[in-house]
Amino acid sequence: MSQSDYREDLDTAVAAARAAGDVVMQYFKAGYDVRDKGGIEGEENPVTSADLASNAVLKERLLGAFPGDGWLSEETADSTDRLERRRVWVVDPIDGTKEFILGIPQFSVSVGLVEEGRAVLGVIVNPALGETICGGIGLPPRRNGEIVGPTDTSDLARAVCLASRTECEKGWFDRYTREGLFARVVPIGSVAYKLALIAAGRGDLSFSLTGKNEWDLAGGAGILAGAGITLVDRDGEAIRFNRPSTETHGYLTANARLMPPLLDLIARERADWRRVQSQG
Known part of the structure; x- marks a missing residue:
């Protein structure tokens, strides 16, 4: 249209x-x-x-x-x-x-x-x-x-990640800066606000591997679409809306240059998590 x-x-x-x-x-x-x-x-x-x-x-x-x-x-x-x-x-x-x-x-x-x-x-x-x-x-x-528009950062190690305030308080994002995977992690409450800030160039990437609902994501997803940015779930699948179940499998988004390395990173993270779970 x-x-x-x-x-x-x-x-x-x-x-x-x-x-x-x-x-x-x-x-x-x-x-x-x-x-x-x-x-x-x-x-x-x-x-x-x-x-x-x-x-x-x-x-x-x-x-x-x-x-x-x-x-x-x-x-x-x-x-x-x-x-x-x-x-x-x-x-x-x-x-x-x-x-x-x-x-x-x-x-x-x-x-x-x-x-x-x-x-x-x-x-x-x-x-x-x-x-x-x-x-x-x-x-x-x-x-x-x-x-406004998204950033053009191309290196994850230089990227600013906008992350869940609650998940940051639990220490889930500490290692990303400690190990130099991201330059900085900024805790922010609202999921929708984080997505909007990514579209507006106020951060480079954002993700959460925990379940979300459609109403957390739809507004931000619409703005990201205008910025030419994709929003996927933790499996890398495009998030579809207005489904019988409103639950989604987390989310990932980043500017176009960072999306491929972010998907690779999260795939490794999920593999490590599954291995730990099977051993536990």
Whole structure:
């Protein structure tokens, strides 16, 4: 499709995500209720009244503008109806709820549009930093209105990796800098925000081998598509969206030059992990 084919969709998504971000910040400053949704063994899975309010704004704005589209949100009960739709909005009203609760400005509102299983555009709003990153097929990434793009770093040893804040706290990324595999690892909460920053050239690569959900990835995947960057799972397979199960096998992304060596590195990492598991 041409640039104009997705322009109306992107403009609507940007307005919706910013409106939701404004609502999120009202709660951020004034207080909110928190409960644990459960569903993640051994970890808290919090949801706040801010998540639910953001979800309501996004759904009203996006489905109000495009009533024939499907809907998938972390904070809406899933329906198989979406599987019959060619276009589906995949959203996370607050990606990085733990960071939101802790007051760390690394949470975001994530909106992605999926067509026939492929993310075609995305908007990530970090309302605490006043940052909007958006883009899509035929629409190069923009950060607060300015056209941006990925880095051209070609050596993993010089690369900046944007990694999960939680996984960094567990020490899972320590060896990558200790052994000189990456130049630097930067911990960031929201998955969607990390992907947007890669598309905007604020980091070289990002990955997680732990399971994710479609709403974590769709918005960022749409922006990456506009930057000409691929998003794959830990097996190196392209991530498809609007599937019966929303779970994905982790994710990997990097600029075009770094993607081949990153895939090779992760293949070795997974082989080592399997060997340890079989010996244990």
